[in-house]
Amino acid sequence: MESNGKEKPMSLSEDLRLPVGCPGCGSRLMRVSSTRNPDDRVRCASCQRFVCLYHEASKVLKKGPGSESEALIEKAFNRGS
Numbered sequence: 001m002e003s004n005g006k007e008k009p010m011s012l013s014e015d016l017r018l019p020v021g022c023p024g025c026g027s028r029l030m031r032v033s034s035t036r037n038p039d040d041r042v043r044c045a046s047c048q049r050f051v052c053l054y055h056e057a058s059k060v061l062k063k064g065p066g067s068e069s070e071a072l073i074e075k076a077f078n079r080g081s
């Protein structure tokens, strides 16, 4: 019997596009784990830096582009955890 089943890695990540850019490099393309737990870290796809937690990202997605979203992301980014 052949085993074609590939094991899926535990930390599978997905693309996430935010309405505001990464404070580090300006890229709006982020990476988040496919489980998308509220406490999952969202990282910049381009510079790999921590940007915010997923629950913060989803808040920004709801708000859309604007100074509130930018402030939220910047605050999370500067907290850096």
Ligand SMILES: [Zn+2]
Pocket: 022, 023, 024, 025, 026, 027, 044, 045, 046, 047, 048, 049
């Ligand atoms: Zn970046």
